[in-house]
Amino acid sequence: MLSICKISFRYKSKHILKDIEIELNKGEILSIVGPNGTGKTTLLKCIAGIMKPGKGTILINGKNVSRMKRQNIAKSIAYVPQSSPSKFPITVFDAVLMGRRPYITWKPSQKDLELVARSLKSMDLHDIALQDFDQLSGGQKQKVLLARAVAQDTDYLLLDEPTSNLDLKHQMETMGMIFNMVKKNGVAAILAMHDLNLSSRFSDRMVMLKAGKVFCTGEPRQIMTVENIKSVYGVEAEIISINDHPYILPTRPVNEQQGLSSD
Amino acid sequence: MKKYFTIICITTLLFCLLVSGETVTREAMAGESISIKDAAGRSVEVSLPIKKLVVLTSDALEIIRALKAEDLVIGVYSDISRNSQFWPKLKDKPKVGNWKGLNYELVAELNPDIVLCYSQRPGRDMERKLEPFGVKVIRLDFFRLGTLEKEVAVLGRILKKEKEAMDIIAWYRKNLELIQKGLKNISDQPDVYIEGDSKYHTAGPGSGGHEMCVLAGGHNIASNLSIPYPEITPEWILMNNPNLIVKTTTKSTCGTSYSMTDAIPLKRIRDRVMARPAWENIRAVKENKVFVMANEIWTGPRAIIGTGYMAKWFYPDAFKEFDPKKLHKEYLEKFQSIKYQGVYVYPNEN
Amino acid sequence: MKDICEQYKGVTRKKLSFVIFLAALLFGVALIALSQGASSMGFKDSVTAIFQDSGIAHAIIWKLRLPRIIMAVLVGGGLALAGTVFQAILRNPLASPYTLGIASSAGFGAVTAIIFGGSFYSEYLIAGNAFFFALLSSFFILSIAKLKSYTPETMILAGIAIMFFFSSLSSLFQYMGTVEEVHEIVFWFFGSLSKVGWKEIGVASVMILLPTPIILRWSWDFNLLAAGDESAKALGVNVTRIRMLGMVFASLITAAAISFAGVIGFVGLVAPHIARMVIGGDHWFLFPASALVGAVLVLTADTLGRTLWAPQVIPIGIVTAFIGVPFFFYLLMKKTRQYW
Numbered sequence: 001m002l003s004i005c006k007i008s009f010r011y012k013s014k015h016i017l018k019d020i021e022i023e024l025n026k027g028e029i030l031s032i033v034g035p036n037g038t039g040k041t042t043l044l045k046c047i048a049g050i051m052k053p054g055k056g057t058i059l060i061n062g063k064n065v066s067r068m069k070r071q072n073i074a075k076s077i078a079y080v081p082q083s084s085p086s087k088f089p090i091t092v093f094d095a096v097l098m099g100r101r102p103y104i105t106w107k108p109s110q111k112d113l114e115l116v117a118r119s120l121k122s123m124d125l126h127d128i129a130l131q132d133f134d135q136l137s138g139g140q141k142q143k144v145l146l147a148r149a150v151a152q153d154t155d156y157l158l159l160d161e162p163t164s165n166l167d168l169k170h171q172m173e174t175m176g177m178i179f180n181m182v183k184k185n186g187v188a189a190i191l192a193m194h195d196l197n198l199s200s201r202f203s204d205r206m207v208m209l210k211a212g213k214v215f216c217t218g219e220p221r222q223i224m225t226v227e228n229i230k231s232v233y234g235v236e237a238e239i240i241s242i243n244d245h246p247y248i249l250p251t252r253p254v255n256e257q258q259g260l261s262s263d
Numbered sequence: 264m265k266k267y268f269t270i271i272c273i274t275t276l277l278f279c280l281l282v283s284g285e286t287v288t289r290e291a292m293a294g295e296s297i298s299i300k301d302a303a304g305r306s307v308e309v310s311l312p313i314k315k316l317v318v319l320t321s322d323a324l325e326i327i328r329a330l331k332a333e334d335l336v337i338g339v340y341s342d343i344s345r346n347s348q349f350w351p352k353l354k355d356k357p358k359v360g361n362w363k364g365l366n367y368e369l370v371a372e373l374n375p376d377i378v379l380c381y382s383q384r385p386g387r388d389m390e391r392k393l394e395p396f397g398v399k400v401i402r403l404d405f406f407r408l409g410t411l412e413k414e415v416a417v418l419g420r421i422l423k424k425e426k427e428a429m430d431i432i433a434w435y436r437k438n439l440e441l442i443q444k445g446l447k448n449i450s451d452q453p454d455v456y457i458e459g460d461s462k463y464h465t466a467g468p469g470s471g472g473h474e475m476c477v478l479a480g481g482h483n484i485a486s487n488l489s490i491p492y493p494e495i496t497p498e499w500i501l502m503n504n505p506n507l508i509v510k511t512t513t514k515s516t517c518g519t520s521y522s523m524t525d526a527i528p529l530k531r532i533r534d535r536v537m538a539r540p541a542w543e544n545i546r547a548v549k550e551n552k553v554f555v556m557a558n559e560i561w562t563g564p565r566a567i568i569g570t571g572y573m574a575k576w577f578y579p580d581a582f583k584e585f586d587p588k589k590l591h592k593e594y595l596e597k598f599q600s601i602k603y604q605g606v607y608v609y610p611n612e613n
Numbered sequence: 614m615k616d617i618c619e620q621y622k623g624v625t626r627k628k629l630s631f632v633i634f635l636a637a638l639l640f641g642v643a644l645i646a647l648s649q650g651a652s653s654m655g656f657k658d659s660v661t662a663i664f665q666d667s668g669i670a671h672a673i674i675w676k677l678r679l680p681r682i683i684m685a686v687l688v689g690g691g692l693a694l695a696g697t698v699f700q701a702i703l704r705n706p707l708a709s710p711y712t713l714g715i716a717s718s719a720g721f722g723a724v725t726a727i728i729f730g731g732s733f734y735s736e737y738l739i740a741g742n743a744f745f746f747a748l749l750s751s752f753f754i755l756s757i758a759k760l761k762s763y764t765p766e767t768m769i770l771a772g773i774a775i776m777f778f779f780s781s782l783s784s785l786f787q788y789m790g791t792v793e794e795v796h797e798i799v800f801w802f803f804g805s806l807s808k809v810g811w812k813e814i815g816v817a818s819v820m821i822l823l824p825t826p827i828i829l830r831w832s833w834d835f836n837l838l839a840a841g842d843e844s845a846k847a848l849g850v851n852v853t854r855i856r857m858l859g860m861v862f863a864s865l866i867t868a869a870a871i872s873f874a875g876v877i878g879f880v881g882l883v884a885p886h887i888a889r890m891v892i893g894g895d896h897w898f899l900f901p902a903s904a905l906v907g908a909v910l911v912l913t914a915d916t917l918g919r920t921l922w923a924p925q926v927i928p929i930g931i932v933t934a935f936i937g938v939p940f941f942f943y944l945l946m947k948k949t950r951q952y953w
Contacts, residue, residue: 050846074849085841088706088894093621098840101833102849107897110618117617129617130624152848342791363788363795460793461800463807463926488925492796497807498677499651499924501669540810541676544669558793 001025002047002077002156002188007056009042009212016042017053017212024188026155029179031191031199033223034209035233040192043209044158047190048079060156074102078149080159084133084141095133095144096120099151119150123177139170146177157181157189163198171195175202197247200224208232221246230254299417301402302382302410309377309399309421316422317370317398319380320362321346322405324353325564326415327379329431329598330424338373346519349601365389371396377421379403407471408478408566411435431598438567438590439478442574445581446480453506453577455481456547458536460511460558464494471562472511479573481507501541507576508547509554510536511561520557521605529555529609552576557607565594572608628898631891635905639686642909646682646916647674651924676810684809684817685912685929688870689880691821693907695870696881697888697900698828698863701835702856703765709882710867713754713772713860714779715747716878719871721779722746723801724786728794739801740813740872747868750775755857763853764842768860803928804875806915813873820869824862825904831855832896839894877930880907883937890944910937 002024009017017039024030032040045051047058049065058065060076078099096119100112120126123143128136133144142162149157162178163171179202182189193199199206200220207217210232216223224246229237237250296310317338318324324343327336333352341358343350357373359365364385370378375398380389382402390400401421403414412432419428455476457466466472466483469491476483484503485495512532533555542548554576560569571587592603648659652673659678662670692710699708710716726742757771758764787798828835834855837845842852867881884907885899892898914932921927 045843048843048847050843069849070846070851071849074847077847079844079847081841081843081847084844085704085839088700088839088889090836090839090894091624093617093624094836094893094895095840098837098844098848101837104833106830113618113621117621120617126617130620158847341789361789362792459796461797463805464796464800490925493925494800494803494805494807494928495924496651496677496919496926498673501673501677502651540680541672544672 001059001061002190003059004047005057005059007043007046007053007058009039009046009051009053015212017046020056020209020212020214022190022207022214022217024156024190026188027182027186028188028205029182029191029203030189031193031203031206032209033193033196033199033206034215038209039212040209041160044079044160044190044192048077048158049073050079071102074152074154076154077156077158078152078154080145080149080157080162082160082164084145090133091130092125092133092136092144093120093129096125096147096151099148099153102152115153116147116151119147122150123147138165139167139173142166142170142174143177146174146181150181155187157187159189159191161192161194163193163195171198178202196224196229200247201245224248297420299401299421301417302404302414303402305402307399307401309401311421312423313376313421315373315375317359317365317373317375317378319360319365319378319385320405322563323379323403323418324350325599326405326418326431327422328353328600329564330415330419330422330427332422332424332427335422337375338370346521349519349521351601360385367392370398374398377401379418381406405564406562406566408474408562408570411564411566434594434598435567438571441585442478442480442571445574445578445585449480449578449581452480452482454484454503455507455509455573455577456484456500456503456505458508458510459492461494463497463500464492467491467493471566472509475562475566475570475573476509479570479577481573481577497539497541501544504545505547506550507552507554508536508545509556509573509576511556512558519605520559520607523606526606526609526611529557529606533609555609557605559605560591560607565591568594568607625898628892628895628902632898632901632905635902635909639905639909639912642912642916643682643686646685646912647678649916649920650678680809680811680814681806681915682912683814684806684874685915686908687814687817687821688806688874688877689884689911690904690908691817691866691870692877692881692911693884693888694825694828694900694904695863695866696907697885697896697903698835698859699881700885701838701896702859702863703769704838704841705765705769706886707882708769709879710863710871711776711878711881712769713864714750714775714777715772715864715867716871716876717776717779717783718750719743719747719868720802720876721783721786723872723875724783724798727797727801728786728790743872744868746779747871748864750779751860751864751868755860758857763856768856800875800928802876802930804877804930805926806874806929807926809873817869817873821866824865828859828862829897829900831859832900835859835896836894875928875930877911877933879930879934879937880910883941884910887941887944 004020004022007017007020020043032043034040042051046053049070065073093116096116097108100108100116104112120129123146125143125147136144159178162174166174175198178189181187191199203220205218206220206223208215208223208228215232216228224239226237226239229235229248234254235250236252236254237248239246239248296308298306298308301307314335315337316335318327318336319340321340324339327333336353336356338359339353339356340361342361343354347354357369359369362381362384370393377399378393379401382404393400403418405411405414412435415428415431419425457472457476458464459466465485467485467488467490473483473486484505510532512529533553537548537553547553556569556572559565568587568591571585571590575582575585575587595601595603648656650673654662654670658670659674662674665671695710699710699712700706722742722745723739726739754768754771754775758768761767787795790798834850837848837850838855845852885903888899888903888906892902911933914936915929918927918929918932
């Protein structure tokens with residue numbers, strides 16, 4: 001179990017995150033949603049150990065992350081960034097092999113190579129395994145980054161907007177892959193998401209952030225309400241339900257004067 | 264638009280003023296005007312008499328003092344204070360720059376008749392910049408024995424010191440002849456390796472050092488190379504196996520020779536040369552014929568003294584009576600009006 | 614699934630054979646270099662003279678040619694290795710040992726030593742001073758990075774500022790220098806391997822070879838830096854530490870190489886790229902390959918420089934650029950990939 005207890009993060013004097021509490025069990029997909037600048041990415045980075053929260057603790061199976069070695073955290077938590085810079089040539093295989101870094105000392109072992117091969121296969125990337133990562137399309141790149149996380153062989157996956165920059169089909173494919181990964185391997189995933197409908201469709205639970213605080217948390221049905229959308233996003237919307245999944249249809253922005261101003 | 268117009272007007276006006284100002288000064292100088300050839304082979308018109316001089320090189324300054332024209336100098340090169348003992352009267356004159364460049368404003372303020380500098384440096388734009396102030400640039404090197412006499416004569420003419428110039432030239436000639444006389448019955452030329460201040464950079468044809476070596480009757484092992492100051496491989500020196508090695512020093516490696524009281528710095532340089540890897544196989548090292556010569560007598564106005572030392576090193580028997588130190592003493596006391604002191608070569612002849 | 618692994622291993626084997634090929638090439642070039650020189654020794658004589666104490670030939674081989682060859686290999690390999698490290702930690706294909714101003718501060722160190730007559734006190738003062746200033750500037754950049762952040766941008770900007778600062782100081786000192794001093798400064802900047810003896814090799818090899826295994830040990834971390842700081846951190850890399858120590862080691866190597874051989878530009882930039890174009894970005898292979906490319910480049914340049922126009926030596930810095938640039942362009946045109 002991954003527990004996030006009362007995490008706060010400040011940049012200079014500005015509060016980015018305040019008293020965030022989240023719990024995540026294996027086999028679960030949790031989406032963090034909220035408008036731009038509410039701290040979704042910062043929260044993921046704090047959990048991944050990329051940034052240090054000012055207050056609060058993160059526990060993996062009861063063990064405090066701040067007392068763990070970086071390399072050992074990397075064996076439990078995988079982080080998939082929005083994009084990967086590529087100034088230098090690297091093959092897809094090598095890009096995925098990077099996921100094995102926490103386990104490698106001098107050279108990758110046969111087991112490392114096989115795990116990479118397996119995860120490439122599972123993502124349907126085996127045909128382009130020796131191609132240059134930089135020459136792939138956006139969707140393929142996202143898949144490679146996912147494959148890297150798979151190869152990293154962790155219990156927890158953190159994904160920062162895995163569907164941004166992707167077209168509709170690739171969005172569905174990627175989300176489907178994440179869904180399968182979590183359900184089949186019994187791991188858990190936290191996704192920072194922009195797209196409310198995709199998160200509603202694929203998540204078990206959602207956390208809605210507003211100005212660095214948890215506004216509400218629960219199953220998609222409980223979160224995706226007209227009132228929540230209005231006060232968090234400032235948008236009038238209608239909610240429709242298809243196959244038991246709530247979908248949002250935004251209609252117009254709330255007029256500032258009439259809006260429920262909670263700030 | 265109006266602003267630009269004003270600017271153009273002012274510039275035009277200034278330009279006219281400048282041009283007319285120049286013609287005025289030219290007309291005002293009623294004296295005799297002569298045409299001379301400088302070291303770069305260009306003709307320069309100079310109006311006489313010359314009353315005020317700015318000098319950018321120590322070589323030229325030495326010749327001016329030898330011409331007894333020291334009093335005309337109103338501006339000197341900035342480094343002069345490094346060798347203040349040698350220049351007791353000039354060391355406090357305004358410092359206007361060095362061989363590479365000068366402070367134009369300061370020169371304009373000093374308003375000399377001419378600025379003396381090397382033929383190559385500072386660059387040619389100097390003439391253009393100084394022309395509006397009526398300052399002529401005379402480029403004379405004074406660092407090559409072959410052209411020294413001609414340059415001294417030119418400077419003598421400009422400064423109206425023809426008699427003094429003749430004295431110096433006569434002195435040079437006398438001593439050159441003395442050396443040539445000593446070389447008359449020489450048959451076997453020694454092979455000489457000359458090294459400047461940088462390790463493994465020799466003096467090839469076209470350099471002052473090569474010229475001196477030839478005048479002193481030596482065979483420069485670099486005489487068939489094609490550039491003046493090439494880097495060469497240690498192995499090539501080894502294969503040429505020179506009979507003698509002449510190493511020169513710079514002011515920066517051991518201060519100025521004039522204020523030097525003992526030969527330790529020069530000895531140290533010699534020891535290092537002799538200890539170079541594999542050099543124990545070279546004849547000059549084996550026979551202890553490695554000589555260090557100070558920059559002051561290596562090329563420049565005192566190249567004749569350096570040449571004298573070399574001749575004595577190359578042919579100790581033929582030049583038994585010849586005393587370069589005496590020559591140096593005579594030069595400093597007679598032409599430079601300062602007393603002889605300092606260390607210039609190692610090993611010393613005494 | 615097995616076949617992907619096999620394919621990958623095939624690629625790895627190709628990379629390995631490229632490294633072995635480079636090592637063989639270096640050995641070949643070294644043998645040729647060993648047999649070239651002013652003396653009339655042929656190839657066979659030169660090789661036998663290594664083992665037989667045959668007087669002058671033995672002295673030439675052991676005291677002049679071998680030190681020169683070894684230093685060329687050390688300097689070329691070191692600069693290329695340092696260049697690779699700088700490109701990785703700054704995540705910038707244009708980075709080289711010169712980007713962070715290490716060369717210009719080393720140059721300034723040499724210039725001050727020359728102007729103030731350093732070579733009078735000790736023959737090693739010029740090299741020592743160059744080394745001191747090279748390290749001084751890299752520690753300055755590290756402290757700036759510590760105060761602000763260890764990002765490539767901060768470090769590159771600080772480095773460029775340092776570079777301009779020391780270059781202008783050098784220019785100032787050159788401006789004040791006498792003819793002879795300026796000559797010597799210019800010669801120093803040209804670079805030269807003529808002055809190298811076993812003592813210099815001893816010092817340089819300690820500084821160049823000691824950090825090398827540590828850098829190799831971290832090749833995985835350097836690989837991950839290319840994936841971005843965040844990914845690297847999330848994969849367990851201590852990004853700050855690797856960037857800091859990487860810079861310290863690469864500066865040490867650069868300083869050692871430059872202070873003994875002068876500013877041999879370009880190797881540190883071009884050798885990593887040549888290696889990368891052939892075998893890709895895996896630092897486990899890239900480090901040895903680029904070091905070998907650098908060593909071959911500098912050794913070839915020095916050998917050509919001292920034989921083409923013998924006995925005059927064409928300065929090593931100039932020849933290195935002359936043979937490196939066309940080869941680099943050839944690879945650049947041949948490869949389809951867009952680098953930047």
